[in-house]
Amino acid sequence: MNDRKAREFSRRERDILDSTLELLAGEHWETLSVDKIARHTGIGKGTVYKHFSCKDDIYACLLFEDCKQMHDAFLAFAQNRSLSGVEQMRSMLLYAFEFHRDNVAHQHMHVHCKQQSFRERISPEYFEKLDAIDGQLTDAFGMAVCKGIEEGDVNPAMSQEMLIAGMSATFEGAMITLQEGGSCKHQQLDTHAQKTEYINQVVDYMLAAITGRLTRPVEQGKS
Amino acid sequence: MNDRKAREFSRRERDILDSTLELLAGEHWETLSVDKIARHTGIGKGTVYKHFSCKDDIYACLLFEDCKQMHDAFLAFAQNRSLSGVEQMRSMLLYAFEFHRDNVAHQHMHVHCKQQSFRERISPEYFEKLDAIDGQLTDAFGMAVCKGIEEGDVNPAMSQEMLIAGMSATFEGAMITLQEGGSCKHQQLDTHAQKTEYINQVVDYMLAAITGRLTRPVEQGKS
DNA sequence: GTTTTTCGTGACCGGCGGTCATAAAATGAC
DNA sequence: GTCATTTTATGACCGCCGGTCACGAAAAAC
Numbered sequence: 001m002n003d004r005k006a007r008e009f010s011r012r013e014r015d016i017l018d019s020t021l022e023l024l025a026g027e028h029w030e031t032l033s034v035d036k037i038a039r040h041t042g043i044g045k046g047t048v049y050k051h052f053s054c055k056d057d058i059y060a061c062l063l064f065e066d067c068k069q070m071h072d073a074f075l076a077f078a079q080n081r082s083l084s085g086v087e088q089m090r091s092m093l094l095y096a097f098e099f100h101r102d103n104v105a106h107q108h109m110h111v112h113c114k115q116q117s118f119r120e121r122i123s124p125e126y127f128e129k130l131d132a133i134d135g136q137l138t139d140a141f142g143m144a145v146c147k148g149i150e151e152g153d154v155n156p157a158m159s160q161e162m163l164i165a166g167m168s169a170t171f172e173g174a175m176i177t178l179q180e181g182g183s184c185k186h187q188q189l190d191t192h193a194q195k196t197e198y199i200n201q202v203v204d205y206m207l208a209a210i211t212g213r214l215t216r217p218v219e220q221g222k223s
Numbered sequence: 224m225n226d227r228k229a230r231e232f233s234r235r236e237r238d239i240l241d242s243t244l245e246l247l248a249g250e251h252w253e254t255l256s257v258d259k260i261a262r263h264t265g266i267g268k269g270t271v272y273k274h275f276s277c278k279d280d281i282y283a284c285l286l287f288e289d290c291k292q293m294h295d296a297f298l299a300f301a302q303n304r305s306l307s308g309v310e311q312m313r314s315m316l317l318y319a320f321e322f323h324r325d326n327v328a329h330q331h332m333h334v335h336c337k338q339q340s341f342r343e344r345i346s347p348e349y350f351e352k353l354d355a356i357d358g359q360l361t362d363a364f365g366m367a368v369c370k371g372i373e374e375g376d377v378n379p380a381m382s383q384e385m386l387i388a389g390m391s392a393t394f395e396g397a398m399i400t401l402q403e404g405g406s407c408k409h410q411q412l413d414t415h416a417q418k419t420e421y422i423n424q425v426v427d428y429m430l431a432a433i434t435g436r437l438t439r440p441v442e443q444g445k446s
Numbered sequence: 447g448t449t450t451t452t453c454g455t456g457a458c459c460g461g462c463g464g465t466c467a468t469a470a471a472a473t474g475a476c
Numbered sequence: 477g478t479c480a481t482t483t484t485a486t487g488a489c490c491g492c493c494g495g496t497c498a499c500g501a502a503a504a505a506c
Contacts, residue, residue: 005472005483030340034463044486046465055463116403117253158431165421166428170389173396180339198388205389208381209432228452257494267455269496278494 013051015041017065020058024105029112053123056112060126063109067133070099074140085148090207092141093171097199100175101192107179114172138164148210155212163210170209174202236274238264240288243281247328252335276346283349286332290356293322297363308371309430315364316394316429320422323398324415330402337395361387371433378435386433393432397425 019041023032034055038045052058077083077091100107112118119127145163148154154163178195181188189195242264246255257278261268275281300306300314323330335341342350368386371377377386401418404411412418 028340033461035461045463046486047484049464050485053464114399114403117251155431155435157436158428162424162428162431165424166393166432169396169400169425169428170393171396172399173392173394176337176395176399177392180337201385201388202392205381205385205392205432208378208385209389209428212378212435213380256492258492268494269455270453272495273454276495 009051012041012043012047016043016048016051016058017062020062021105024108029108054121056118056121057123057126059109059112059118060122060130063106063113064126064129064133066099066103066106066109067130067137070096071133071136071140073099074137078140078143084153085144085146085151086153086207086211088144089141089148090203092144093203093206094199096171097174097178097203098196101178101195101199104179107175111176111179138168141167145210154210158210167206167210170202170206174198232274235264235266235270239266239271239274239281240285243285244328247331252331277344279341279344280346280349282332282335282341283345283353286329286336287349287352287356289322289326289329289332290353290360293319294356294359294363296322297360301363301366307376308367308369308374309376309434311367311370312364313426313430315367316426317422319394320397320401320426321419324401324418324422327402330398334399334402361391364390368433377433381433390429390433393425393429397421 016037020032020037023036023040027036034048035045037058038048041048048058052061073095074092077088077095080088080091083091100110113130119130122130142160142164145154145160145167149156149160158166178189178198181190189198239260243255243260246259246263250259257271258268260281261271264271271281275284296318297315300311300318303311303314306314323333336353342353345353365383365387368377368383368390372379372383381389401412401421404413412421
């Protein structure tokens with residue numbers, strides 16, 4: 001009986017998360033309220049707070065799930081010995097950018113979560129989980145960077161610390177540009193094609209920045 | 224009489240803006256409300272809305288003023304013929320980063336303004352002003368980039384478009400990192416010294432990225 | 447002094463995130 | 477099955493937000 005209860009409780013938590021994602025797909029981020037989530041899940045508002053101590057914890061939970069998925073992909077790239085360090089980096093960056101391009105909800109959460117105020121609001125439990133997974137993602141990328149350095153593809157004038165700091169900044173900035181459109185400019189990156197072009201341009205830039213040369217790979221034809 | 228009225232009205236608008244800045248210096252960004260601004264200015268809440276059509280217009284107005292100041296500085300660097308293109312870029316980047324480092328309110332507004340929802344909320348008048356000044360800032364920086372290309376300091380493999388896109392992304396990302404601390408990591412960039420070190424590192428990274436070599440200038444001794 | 451116009455104001459609105467007394471449902475004893 | 481007890485879901489409620497507007501005081505016009 002206890003078991004059954006626990007399982008139902010857990011299933012409902014999944015329902016809340018899924019409802020939130022559904023609503024985020026069809027609605028502006030800013031207008032989503034806890035009441036709407038509860039209603040769409042088919043439960044009362046108070047019940048939501050039996051599962052999450054605040055609204056942002058819902059987002060933190062969803063963000064963590066997505067980060068885990070991304071981390072798995074990163075590890076797979078990092079352990080693929082048939083790829084050079086630079087190729088690993090390219091794969092990771094493309095994966096992360098395309099993941100965000102195709103998952104607007106996650107994109108919102110990623111940006112939202114960067115805000116210090118968000119990190120202060122969520123419960124410590126989620127804070128630590130996000131902190132940990134973020135470190136793991138950076139580490140996985142760092143492995144590829146190290147490999148690139150060892151293979152002599154990376155400009156030796158830049159320290160590894162500087163590389164990570166700089167590339168992280170570019171990544172974050174591009175993520176925001178991808179979501180919000182270029183600063184206040186008219187260039188809006190509305191369509192899928194525009195976003196894809198922007199992504200490729202930024203990835204090329206990042207790799208050219210650290211290698212000193214353009215390394216756009218040959219098209220991945222099977223022959 | 225009409226004159227006197229107009230002057231008082233204008234003076235009060237200045238008061239609102241100054242009050243907002245004062246409050247932002249001593250208070251968390253998220254907890255600042257229109258009511259507090261009005262009270263601190265010594266006027267009624269309704270009066271604020273005689274000057275600004277919504278809360279975000281106040282921020283937009285302040286942001287625009289700061290951008291204008293930054294633009295003046297950028298133009299001065301761009302027109303300084305004793306600096307090479309790369310040196311112009313370094314000066315602009317350092318100026319912009321330090322400006323934000325020392326002006327937390329502006330930093331908040333800069334980040335806040337990147338959000339699409341912010342741009343949708345403010346009145347068209349401010350939207351266009353911000354849009355224009357942003358383009359002018361990019362143009363001013365672009366002049367330095369062009370100079371760098373002509374002088375042969377910039378990696379010729381990268382197109383100017385790619386350079387601007389990539390550097391803009393790095394700039395935005397670094398700005399956010401500077402304000403919010405590194406992603407969810409423990410590295411927090413709390414102190415002035417930590418921020419300064421981060422700024423120098425990122426600027427070095429950006430210039431190394433586009434030139435292919437580290438170009439940290441000799442210390443600016445007068446002799 | 448009286449009327450008319452202008453202009454500042456704070457009570458008010460709908461909606462938000464979050465709480466909690468209470469009703470309803472599940473459980474257990476017999 | 478019945479009733480007592482515990483567990484659990486709930487939506488009315490709270491304080492606060494950004495934004496509005498009828499109204500009263502001050503200024504202008506006469």
